[in-house]
Amino acid sequence: FNCGARSGPLEAFCEATGAHLQRPAPPTFPAWRPNRDYDHIVIGGALAVTHYRCEPATFSYHRPVSAVVAAEA
Numbered sequence: 001f002n003c004g005a006r007s008g009p010l011e012a013f014c015e016a017t018g019a020h021l022q023r024p025a026p027p028t029f030p031a032w033r034p035n036r037d038y039d040h041i042v043i044g045g046a047l048a049v050t051h052y053r054c055e056p057a058t059f060s061y062h063r064p065v066s067a068v069v070a071a072e073a
Helices: 008-017
Strands: 047-054 065-071
Touching: none
Parallel strands: none
Antiparallel strands: 047 065
């Protein structure tokens, strides 16, 4: 959506789908000096994020995010 984790559209999406965002969201935009959290991992159900981070950018204006996701115990 190119919007922050606390933006209306992203919060409405999570509410409508029962999903949630991993927080805090690291800044990912612009890639050369990130200061906005525009890239997210949305999870739901019985899943939990055990590792979440921002990766280096190669050919993008955004930095990618990565996560290790596991079933909740």
